[in-house]
Amino acid sequence: MKRYFKILLLLTVVSTVSLSCEEYLDVSPELGISTEEVFTDYFSTRGALDRATRLIHNYVYNDTDWSSEIGCMSDEMQISRTQFPVHWAMNTGNWLDSGFRDLGGMTYDNVGAEFNGNDIPAEPVSKAFVAIRAVNNVLANIDKLEEFPTELGYTAQELKDQIVGQAHFLRAWHYFTIVKRYGPFPIMNEVYDPSTDFDQPRPTWLEGADWMVSDLDIAINLLPVQWNDQNKGRVTKTSARAAKAMVLLYASSPLMNPDLNPFGSSSKQYNTTYAERAAAAAAEAINGFPAGGYEMFTMAEYTENWRSRTSGFPKEAIIQAPLSQGTDPNGSGRAGQGWFLPQFAGGWLAENQPTQNAVDWFETIDGYDVNDPEAVTSGSFDPSDPYSNRDPRLRASVSVHGDDLYPGLPNPRPGAARTLNALPGGWHYNYENNRNKIWAGYYSKKHKWPGCNKWHRARGWFRMFPHIRVPQLYLDFAEAANEAYGPNGAVPGSSLTAVEAINIVRARANMPPVLAKYTTDKETFKQRIYNERAVELYHEQHRWFDIRRWKIAKEVFANGIWGADIKMVNGQVVYDKKPMEGALRVFEDKHYWYPFPTRVMNIMTQFEQNPGW
Numbered sequence: 001m002k003r004y005f006k007i008l009l010l011l012t013v014v015s016t017v018s019l020s021c022e023e024y025l026d027v028s029p030e031l032g033i034s035t036e037e038v039f040t041d042y043f044s045t046r047g048a049l050d051r052a053t054r055l056i057h058n059y060v061y062n063d064t065d066w067s068s069e070i071g072c073m074s075d076e077m078q079i080s081r082t083q084f085p086v087h088w089a090m091n092t093g094n095w096l097d098s099g100f101r102d103l104g105g106m107t108y109d110n111v112g113a114e115f116n117g118n119d120i121p122a123e124p125v126s127k128a129f130v131a132i133r134a135v136n137n138v139l140a141n142i143d144k145l146e147e148f149p150t151e152l153g154y155t156a157q158e159l160k161d162q163i164v165g166q167a168h169f170l171r172a173w174h175y176f177t178i179v180k181r182y183g184p185f186p187i188m189n190e191v192y193d194p195s196t197d198f199d200q201p202r203p204t205w206l207e208g209a210d211w212m213v214s215d216l217d218i219a220i221n222l223l224p225v226q227w228n229d230q231n232k233g234r235v236t237k238t239s240a241r242a243a244k245a246m247v248l249l250y251a252s253s254p255l256m257n258p259d260l261n262p263f264g265s266s267s268k269q270y271n272t273t274y275a276e277r278a279a280a281a282a283a284e285a286i287n288g289f290p291a292g293g294y295e296m297f298t299m300a301e302y303t304e305n306w307r308s309r310t311s312g313f314p315k316e317a318i319i320q321a322p323l324s325q326g327t328d329p330n331g332s333g334r335a336g337q338g339w340f341l342p343q344f345a346g347g348w349l350a351e352n353q354p355t356q357n358a359v360d361w362f363e364t365i366d367g368y369d370v371n372d373p374e375a376v377t378s379g380s381f382d383p384s385d386p387y388s389n390r391d392p393r394l395r396a397s398v399s400v401h402g403d404d405l406y407p408g409l410p411n412p413r414p415g416a417a418r419t420l421n422a423l424p425g426g427w428h429y430n431y432e433n434n435r436n437k438i439w440a441g442y443y444s445k446k447h448k449w450p451g452c453n454k455w456h457r458a459r460g461w462f463r464m465f466p467h468i469r470v471p472q473l474y475l476d477f478a479e480a481a482n483e484a485y486g487p488n489g490a491v492p493g494s495s496l497t498a499v500e501a502i503n504i505v506r507a508r509a510n511m512p513p514v515l516a517k518y519t520t521d522k523e524t525f526k527q528r529i530y531n532e533r534a535v536e537l538y539h540e541q542h543r544w545f546d547i548r549r550w551k552i553a554k555e556v557f558a559n560g561i562w563g564a565d566i567k568m569v570n571g572q573v574v575y576d577k578k579p580m581e582g583a584l585r586v587f588e589d590k591h592y593w594y595p596f597p598t599r600v601m602n603i604m605t606q607f608e609q610n611p612g613w
Contacts (some may be wrong), residue, residue, distance in 0.1 A: 035144070040145060040146050040147050041147045042147055042148045042149055042159055043149070045142070049134070049135065051131070051134045053166070053234075054322050055127040055128070056131075059321070059339070059541065061465075069340075072087065073086065073544045074544040075357040076534070077352040078353050078580060079350055080438050086103070092586055096595045101123065102123060105124060105126050105594075106178075125178050136191045140191045142163065148160075164218070164222055165220075165223035165235075166234065168215040168216065168218040170235075172215040176243070176250075179208050183610055187203060202608060206257070209256070216241075216244040225288070233313045242318045242319060243319065245282035245284075245477070246472075249476050252272070252273075252275040254270060275480045278476065279491050280493050283477060287494075299396075303449075306466075309460060309462070316471070318470065327463065338351075339351070341448065344416050345405075353439070353442055354539075355583075356440065356564055358534070362394035363511070364389055364390060383575060384572075384574070387402075392510055395445075398442050398444065399442060401420055401422040401423070401573075413455045446538065471504075475536065477496065478532075479498075479529050499514060499519050530552075553592065590611060596610065
């Protein structure tokens with residue numbers, strides 16, 4: 001393990017230097033800059049820390065950024081080309097040493113290899129190692145800071161507190177990026193060098209969670225409620241509280257509690273002690289919304305979370321990836337389109353399409369699950385017209401058969417049909433199948449802006465990727481509160497119950513409160529919480545982590561990955577669904593955690609591989 005970290009350290013140093021022109025973080029005698037010179041000055045210290053902020057992965061930054069589209073690893077999306085490594089790894093169950101995309105983040109060759117001077121993204125885990133090293137460097141030298149500007153509107157103590165608060169937040173956030181994929185990992189709270197002895201056993205996930213919470217508590221104490229206009233978008237007290245709630249919710253989850261849910265068992269118990277702590281943390285964050293300036297958009301403004309005519313930070317975004325990209329760079333006009341835009345419209349040949357599984361998550365406008373027989377008998381759901389009378393978030397997120405793919409725009413140039421036609425023989429059906437692609441019958445819409453295609457190349461839109469939004473806090477609260485106190489139990493520190501919290505999210509979408517039949521007990525209501533998360537956080541890189549931490553991934557995949565099956569029968573369009581050929585997900589108990597690469601484990605002594613690998 002010591003040898004592994006020596007290699008990791010070398011690569012992180014190299015990659016950190018190459019990330020930006022701000023080379024003062026990794027000083028050396030050859031550069032002629034001393035540690036004292038770097039860390040005595042406020043702006044150079046803040047610049048060193050801001051590197052860790054920029055390393056929060058942004059899924060919509062580069063023109064073809066699809067580097068970690070993980071929806072296709074769950075039942076949410078389906079990658080259209082079976083030979084692509086992500087799908088190949090999932091289809092065969094061969095995750096070990098796959099070294100590609102999200103599964104390759106712990107391969108130490110990737111820590112430095114994918115960085116270059118243009119900040120082309122590496123995998124989130126690779127970037128997290130670099131970021132944690134940067135943060136620890138700042139914290140180790142913070143007492144050298146003595147030169148503060150006077151023009152920023154803050155006192156010297158406030159400026160120092162802001163740096164320390166951001167540092168502790170960023171260390172917890174990047175560590176969380178690692179452990180939600182790979183499971184327990186040694187706590188990284190110092191600047192490591194080749195002489196450091198890393199030969200140590202792994203902590204438990206809960207021990208790591210407690211360390212993250214201690215960092216976030218420091219951040220909560222030191223960060224401002226709001227920043228001035230010069231610093232909009234930096235993390236706040238509410239950001240740290242939101243991250244704390246998320247960490248504790250994960251810590252309460254079945255996967256993170258092997259004592260309650262042993263490896264290979266079907267047990268799915270929550271840790272109620274951590275659920276209580278998660279509910280309290282989420283309540284604290286929610287109580288801070290008004291002062292922090294956070295609130296939900298109306299449904300008419302829903303898409304402002306991801307695309308806007310104005311640059312900046314959406315009012316729902318509590319934690320947002322930096323470097324939000326406009327659609328103008330280099331004249332391309334398609335920033336970050338590679339992981340959702342169809343190939344015929346200018347996307348990569350392996351775009352990800354929504355599954356029928358995902359479409360079925362969206363309830364009827366009356367609040368019925370479409371798979372509930374009462375949805376049909378009550379007249380709320382019409383199987384012959386399945387996309388009508390549905391949760392408005394469906395049509396805001398997914399393009400379905402019969403939709404105009406270019407609303408409000410002139411026709412595209414010859415080569416693409418305007419109306420989505422998923423019928424056999426239809427333009428889009430033929431396009432996908434003639435290229436030997438898996439065809440789900442739907443296209444993604446949530447992250448597309450008007451004119452996001454190779455014909456119109458719309459300018460003037462700005463792209464954002466929030467990692468935590470306001471509604472997620474209500475959903476985090478609802479899940480934790482339900483486990484600790486039941487659907488309608490009082491929650492200390494909050495005026496909300498679990499049911500009331502989820503209804504706030506639904507109300508924004510013009511959806512009714514959860515039907516009483518779905519709130520009768522903890523287990524019944526839990527299914528609606530899971531479903532509401534899938535709907536509200538659709539295509540925001542949450543589903544894959546949720547089905548793993550809930551320990552339901554095996555069941556989900558056993559039920560199949562489905563696509564639309566739309567046919568003409570006696571002159572009428574008939575809507576059904578069918579398993580997508582080639583969309584199999586091989587998932588065993590061992591797949592709940594990513595495996596550490598073989599060459600890493602070959603040099604370990606006390607550090608243990610994840611179960612089953």
